[in-house]
Every structure is written in structure tokens, then in C-alpha cells.
Amino acid sequence: MALFTFKLPDIGEGIAQAEIVGWHVKVGDRVEEDQPIADMMTDKATVEMESPVAGTVVRIAGEPGDQVSIGAMLVEIETEGEGAVEAAAGKQPEASEGAVVDDVAPVSVRPEPVEGPSASDTDAKVEVQGFDRLSPNGGEVPPSVILASPAVRARAKDLGVDLAQVKPAGDHIRHSDLDAFLLYGAGQGYTPAGRNARRADEQVKVIGMRRRIAENMAASKRHIPHFTYVEEIDVTALEELREQLNAGRGDRPKLTMLPLLIVAICKSLPDFPMLNARYDDEAGVVTRHGSVHLGLATQTDAGLMVPVIRDAQDRNVWQLASEIRRLADAARSGKAKSEELSGSTLTLTSLGPLGGIATTPVINRPEVAIIGPNRVIERPVFRGKEVVAAKLMNLSISCDHRVVDGWDAASFVQAVRKRLEAPAFLFVD
Template identity: 65%
Template structure:
């Protein structure tokens, strides 16, 4: 029998550590060669790792949510026979001896045996006072069991999810149906109230942890301001419907490809919006290409796949990229390069909509654009004959949040006004 230490591999350019998202195996489990045993997450993607050997897992580096340094021991496997030379050499190159020793030392500290504990106790100074025993917590009082009530009253209170200890009894100390009725009335008349669910603690790990960290950093470091403008999208929606009627086997167009095209046409006049800001170096990089981040909701949380060189793509190419990248983000197949490098982000809640939003900037970008729900409202419209009349129009608000260290309020407002002009005259979007 031999023990093989699997080091944490370098799974992303420039990273120094990765987070344990999910163990597929536990200590004592058998793992087969090339079998996935853990999911690790970097700042950019979740990567499943496979075992290079077959054997029984005897040690692991930590629990879900813990960070593991690149090169340090992630798992120790007991294998039958000898570890293949090529596997051992590859592991030795990836895991320098000091890191492996640190891991083993940490395991011993966390799991000391009885003899080690006895030695530690013997080595303790005689003058050191023995620690005072911790008193056991007093059991919580069972209020309901001390309340006087008939079985029928108790059964009714149980069905309603009412603690009898909270109900004021009659003068004789007994709770009756009338007292329950009074409690229900006082509490808001919940005669058909459902029972409260149990409290649940959920460890914040993986993508949800990354989202929390990134959003906190964005709000902590970036002085946000948000500007909202109302746009008449009646003609744009009519144009979109006409394009979809004649699309053939091309992807169906949503509002998003049209909006992205308008954004890309306007951005050259507002280079400070298609930019990234390095806080430490105090350098703003204005980008010539538009690598558009597309905020996408997945079962695991918010991800931002990137449409590369969006300015050079037509409506149907954009529609295809949107669908492909959204699906990849949701099913976990998005590549690392598809989840990084955005220069500007668009976020939309789709049919859930919202009249207006104040999106949080995807740091280190300096702006994020949020189209909102389309609503129909009557508006005064001046016709070709110069006569003003009331018409039902489709309206949509566009929100933009900007980093006030880089983007001035006037520039953000002017940028959105140019987008509004394109949206309300869709021929300008379609023009070459």
C-alpha cells in the first residue's frame, strides 16, 4: 500500500488559490482513476477535478467554502501497490515539499490522537489553574406544556401553529376556544395561518460567495450614480416583429440584440464609458473593442458571460451569441475566457422587468446598462399632419449606473440620449 498526495493544480492563469465548492467523495470513499472527486472554483469558473489514481481517500484539505492554495495538498489517497512514476513526478512538480508538510502538520493539529493530548497535558505548567467547567445551558422552557387547556383546544392551537404559552388565559388560568379566537383576532385574523417553517442556516460558498464579495467590493470602492431615461420603443418593437417574420432559420430576435447594436454605434463618441479602471494603479483603460458582459441568472447565481467584439456582429450573430452564452452559463459549460474580460455590461430582468433599476457596476468596469420592462401607456403624439393626438405607445426605461470617478453625469446622460435617438428611429440601428 502507498499513499498518494494530490496537489491543488493550477486551474487558471494568475490565480493563487481556489475554493472548494463541492466534494463528490468523502474520507473513506473509494475513488477511481479519472473519476471527478471535487469541484473547485476560481474567480472565473468552476472546474471539476479528476483523480489520477485509484484508491481509498484518507485525507482531504477542508470543507466546502474553504480556500486551497495552488500546489498545496488537496487530497491524500491510499492506493494498492506503487504510485505510477509519471503520476508521482507530476504531483511532485506541482506540490513543493513545504506545502505538503504544512498540510500534514495542519491535519495533525486538527486531529490529534490521545497520546499527543496526554503529552500536551503533562507538559502544562503545574501552576496553571485548571479551566473552570462550562455550565450546561439551561433547557428552554416548554411554555405550551404548562398551559391548562382541553385536548380540543390544544389540537386546534397545534393546527394553527399557535404557541399556547403566548395566549392570555382566562382568570382561572385555563385557555379556552374564546381565548384562541381573541389571540387570532389580535394577531391579524390568521384563522387559516400556515405554520412557521424552521430557521435554516446556509453557508455562503461557491458562486454565491463570489457574487457577495464582488458586489461588496463594487459598492465599497465605486461611487455609483444612476441615470434613467424613458424611451418610446413602439417603432422598434414593430421593426423587431417584422424582422422575425422573415428570419428563416436565423435566431429569433429579442430586444437585446437591437439595444446592443445601438450601444455599439454610440460608444465611439463616449470612450470613457467603454473602459476599465485600475484602482491601485489609478489608470483608466479605454477600449476600442466592445466586449459586452451579459448578466445572466443561473441556478447557482449571477454570471456574466462575454460577447467578444460585439461592435463587429450583426443582429442575428448577436442573438446567437446571447442564446449560446446564456445556455453555457446556466448548464455550467461556459469556458473561463467566456466569463472574463468584459468592458461594459448589460443587465436585464427580462419579463420580470421593473419600471427602473439601479444596477451595480461589474468592477473594474465603469458603467452598466439596464433596460427595463416595456409598458403600454397613452401618450400625446404629433402626427405627420402636425396634429397632436393621444395614442397607445410602448415605453421602456433605460437605466445606466456609472463610476463617478471616471464618468461625469453629463456624459452618462448624453450617452443615453443618443441611444434613445437610435431606439426611437430604428432605421438608424439597421443602417450600415
């Protein structure tokens, strides 16, 4: 037997440490060569680490949420021979120059479990007649069995209540169910207000993507003086155009509002270069970008991610629709590459059908602006002296007031509005 120490390799330029997002193995597990053992997150992406040897896991670096330095022990594996260790040592990358190397990454203290019903409370049973329901574990409970805690059964006995007549709101009879029975009588099916919505308290460790989001949003609000401007736009003609384009799209992707909005943004930005920019506040330098690398705030199971459409200004509506779909699918499936998740110069955030009346989006630092379209709704409006139905959408923009003035933000939105309300301008220079 030999002990192999797998050290966290250099997984990106400038990366000094990575966060444990999740383990695929635990101490005592048998692993094979190239088997996934852990997911590690850097500032740019989540990387799956694979075992270079076969053997038994005898030690791991910590819990999800802990940081591991490049070159530090990630996992120790007991192998069956010296040869395997020597071969694996040749496969393991050396730590990058200047990286901090520790023997073991610090392990955070895990929170105490939340108190809940005791085993005696949830598992206690008393035999009665004529009660059908599922057990808390999902299995069928015989008709002669009912779930109730000793305290509830004792109280029912003192009150002379037959528990077979009490209809529980949850998985077993509680004091509130007994109270409802005493107040309203048998067979009423009464459920106290809010009873079904009640759930046990839960402690959730903020790790991985959720911690990255929390840190980035806090830094953005802490460092950037935001202001938000909202304008109402009549998109009646734009929606008619979209329907016509979709009717003749063939095998091309279905158009949503986003590709058309992106075209309007890209055609308006050359007159407002201060918005397509990134601000290095430490160096005191604003970089105004010639190309529009548009970030798309995308909701995933892991949290909010921002894949980037490169050179959005050079794409037509169909190309934009295809790229939007591709990037959204990659982000939601966890297959987005690190270069697809960085380098945006301006971000677009949309809640789709949940769009709401108006939003005040948080800037994706170090960018200086973020744009948020809201839900399209139909309302009556005046056209001359006539009242007609129109499709209206509010467009929100949040800006960094250190770099962008309110006049510039409002003027930019008015330029976008002009193109959206007269969509022929989307297809001419």
C-alpha cells in the same frame, strides 16, 4: 497498501489558491482513477478535480468555503500498491513556481446547527380516531395516528380538548393550532396570519460563486463613486420592427429586445469612448477600448455570472441573438469557459419581464459603466394634441464618476434613444 497524497495542481496562470466549492467524495469512500473528487473555484472559473489513482479516501483538505494553496494537500488516498502511487505521481502536475505550499489548508469552524423542534416534538404520536394526513417524512400516517408534542398533548388534556378535533396548519399540532381551536371552535379551518409562511431559521455559509459575487459587489461599491441616469424611451416602432423580423425569421433564433439594444449601444459608443473603458485605479490608467466586448449579467443557480460577447460591434441582430442564447445556456449549465467569463469592457444587465420601472445597477469593476433596460409598458402619451397608446421603456446607466461625467452619460443615452425610437438608424452608418 500505500498512501498517495494528491496535491492541488497549478490550475491557472497567476492562481495561488482555490476555494473548495463542493466535494464529490468523503472520508471512507472508494474512488476510481479519473473519478471526480472535488470542485475548486478560482477567480476565473470552477474546475472539477479528478482522482489520479484508485483507492480509499482517508483525508480531505477541508470544508466547502475553505481555501487550498496550489501544491497543498487536497486529498489523501490509500491505494493497493506502490506502483499505483508511482504512476500517479507522474501524472500529478508540479506546483507553479512561487506558489505557497502548505501541508494542509486551514479548515474553518463550522457554525452550530440552528435549533429547531426536538425529535420528541416532531415524532411524538398519540392515537386518536379519524385523522388523515402525511407524516413530516412524506409517508402516510394511519388515520388512528396524530402528531403532537408531549407539551401540547398535556395542555390539551388539561383543557379537556380532544386533539382529533384540532386541525393543524403544519405537519403536526402546535400550541398555535390549539389556541386557534379554543378561539374559533372545531371545524373552522382557521390558520393564524402568516402561519403558512413561517419557517425555521437557517444559517447559509457564503461560499463559492455567492462569495465571489459578494466580494466583487462590495469592492465595486467601496471603490467606485456611482451615479445613475435614467431616461424614458418610446419603443413602439422598435417593437413593431421586432415583431416583423420575428415573423420572417425562419430557423433563426427569436429576437428579444436585447440584440436591438446592443446594436444601438455599439453604434453610439464611438462618440463616447470614455464609456467603453476599464479603469486601473491603482495605476491611475484608463484604457479606452476600440472593440466592444459586452458582458451580459446572467442569473444562474449558482448566482450572477457575466459571460462576454466578443466584438459585439461586428455582429448583426441574428448573430447577437444566437450568441446571447449560447452564452446564457453555457453559464446556466456551468459549461462556460474561463475566457468567456472575463475581459468585458461594458456590461448589460436585464431582468427581462421582471425589469421594473428603473434600476440602479452596480458597475462590474474595473469597467466604468453598466447599462440596464427596464420593463416595456404600454401607457397613453400625447402626440401633438392627440392621446395615443405607446410602448415605453426606461433605460438606466450607472457610471464611475471618477471617469465619466454626467453630461457624457446623458448624451450617450440620448444617442441610444435616437436609434431605438427611429430603428432605421440601427441599420445605417
